[in-house]
Amino acid sequence: QLQLVESGGGLVQPGGSLRLSCAASGFTLDGYAIGWFRQAPGKEREGVQCISSSGGSTNYADSVKGRFTISRDNAKNTVYLQMNSLKPEDTAVYYCAARRAYACISFRRFYDYWGQGTQVTVSS
Numbered sequence: 001q002l003q004l005v006e007s008g009g010g011l012v013q014p015g016g017s018l019r020l021s022c023a024a025s026g027f028t029l030d031g032y033a034i035g036w037f038r039q040a041p042g043k044e045r046e047g048v049q050c051i052s053s054s055g056g057s058t059n060y061a062d063s064v065k066g067r068f069t070i071s072r073d074n075a076k077n078t079v080y081l082q083m084n085s086l087k088p089e090d091t092a093v094y095y096c097a098a099r100r101a102y103a104c105i106s107f108r109r110f111y112d113y114w115g116q117g118t119q120v121t122v123s124s
Contacts, residue, residue: 003026004022006020007118009118011123013122014088014122015084015085019082022036022096028074031053031102033105034079034096035105036079036096037045037096037108038090038093041061045108049061049064051070051079052103055072062117063090067083068082068083068084069081090120091118092120094117098112113114
């Protein structure tokens with residue numbers, strides 16, 4: 001069975017850091033582009049960052065540029081999202097998604113597999 005499972009979310013104070021993990025089972029992420037998306041309450045799900053199968057990254061949210069870093073470890077079949085200098089407006093459910101293609105794209109409909117999401121809450 002093909003699955004993506006996010007982990008690493010939680011409650012963090014403003015200015016803090018979290019590292020989210022997206023672990024795949026049933027298939028290997030090598031050969032897939034992996035995107036991180038987030039959805040805040042009352043907001044549409046938006047693309048955050050994506051990493052291509054070759055390791056190149058693309059940022060889709062100006063608000064996280066310079067603070068978030070996506071990476072992948074194909075040996076562990078896992079993609080990460082390192083989030084630094086977190087702000088309250090980063091509060092959202094974060095999802096990872098896998099696209100059976102080499103290149104990144106921002107549109108959700110082009111992704112084949114989705115995780116269930118992990119909650120990130122930034123509050124003092």
